Amino acid sequence: MAAPHATRLSRRAFLKFCAQAAALLALPPGAARLMAAAVARTPRLPLVWLSFQECTGCTEALTRSEAPSMERLLFEIISLDYHHTLQAAAGAAAEQARERTLKEHAGRLLLVVDGSVPTALGGACSTSAGESNLSLLGRCLEAAEAVVAVGTCAAFGGLPAAAPNPTGAMGVAELMAQGKVPLRPLVNLPGCPPVPEVISAVLTYRVAFGHLPDLDERARPLALYGETMHERCSRRGHYEAGRFAKQFDDDGARAGWCLYELGCKGITTYNACATRKWNGGTSTPIESGHPCLGCAEPGFWDHGSFYAKAVHTNNGATRAEQGRALYEGNCVYCHDTDPTRLRALPDQVAKLLRGNSIRSHRFQLGDDELAALTDYLKEVKP
Amino acid sequence: MTARLIALLLLALPAIVIAADTPPPFSVHDTDGDGYISRAEFDAFRARRQAERAAAGRQLRNAPRVLNFDEIDSDRDGRISETEMIEALQHQPRGPQR
Secondary structure, eight states, rough: OTTTTTTTTTTHHHHHHHHHHHTTTTOOHHHHHHHHHHHHSSOOOEEEEEEEESHHHHHHHHHHHOOTTTTHHHHHEEEEEEEEETOOOOOHHHHHHHHHHHHHTTEEEEEEEBBOOOOOGGGGEEEEETTTTHHHHHHHHHHHHEEESSHHHHHHHHHHGTTOTTOOBBBBHHHHHSSSSSSOEEEEEOOSSOOHHHHHHHHHHHHSSSSOOOBBBOOHHHHHHHSSSSGGGGGEEEEEETOOSTTTTTHHHHHTOBBBGGTOOOOGOOOSHHHHHHHHHHHHTTTTTOOOOOOOOOTTTTTTOSSSSOOOTTTTTHHHHHHHHHHHGGGTTTSOOOOOGOSOOOEEEEHHHHHSSTOOHHHOHHHHHHHHOOOOOOOOHH | OOHHHHHHHHHHHHHHHHHHHHOOOTTTOOTOOOSSSEHHHHHHHHHHHHHHHHHHHGTTTTTTOOOOOOHHTTTOOSSHHHHHHHHHHSSSOOOOOO
16 A cells, blocks of 8 residues: 655555544544555545634644644645645635635535634624625535534634624534525534644544544534543542542642542533543643643533533433433432332422422422433333 | 330330430431441442442443542541431532533
């Protein structure tokens, strides 16, 4: 098997890149070779990268990924025809290059978007060459076979969409849902910024297999965003044992205890940090002693202080699943661990707990929690 | 007859006094019904919970962790009272939801 453009990169580096991408996507061992063979014989994928209301952090992350220069290898498999930040061309020449690509590769180019799109004031808050971001995104989507929303801003609105959201910022999914732009297959790669190898792995997958990876209900690749930070956390053992750092400079913090009580959002955040890590697999924020900020989740900026305890979020879990967690986190200590043996009927439980007439239920559950508990009990005890 | 009644009352009195001192059981895991969960009773509950979690496999991934005995027994008297249980449940970190 020959690596593409062998004069520019070594076979070893090429195979290493494919192996890393396959491993990150949780593909079986043989997939790396299949991926390498497919990538080697597939023409480069035409790609247009649009940057809207963003900070260039996502592009920075990609270009600063680990050696041997992940982005250089990546650029061997895609034809990055237009990128606001990275392209050498400027002014009218850059616009012409984009328009040419949109025309030549109509219907088969991959669109990558970072940053959210302003919709207030007729889109006047962010324009490029006199054209609003919304109009540009719409035109590019017409020519695209699919779109990858890179970063939390493009996926969920991010910082620009934080309350009071003066620019009416929206992520790509919301724009599509509201019919403001054409519908196309969408992959969300949230994170502020996303793990760089996550971006390259998804692009490689598309080139190698000709389709997009399996996604969850928020259009995130399951292989990369299928688990919370908490599930793979290096401090998980301390959480299970009930050892929590209470302050950043206490003995618990020094001993590497769980950072949950310092505001860690790892339990509600789906991201690949814990498996892929940062800076060439060196570390993660949590490993370095700082709580997870939950940057890859919707409403990242509107969920209160970074240092407030994580609160219940839906995270795609059904109400019954939330109810199960409540039952297992509270009820099992006094009632049978098997909820089907609970004497009260599911519909009675909320009333009994609200009424405070029964003993030992002096702790408070909110209306949402009671509804979740009822749903769960109805599911297991119809 | 009266003498027998008095004798019965006298015999029953210590039991009545003990019953007044014993709080009613608050948990099904209080298997001896003394109103407290002993360490052995709690260990049995915890072991059962962990076995159930292991059997459920991935379905229970991210389920709330089971508290330790020492986290609940705040007065360190080797047994968990109803008040201690309520306190511990009120103050436990609310775990993952999926």
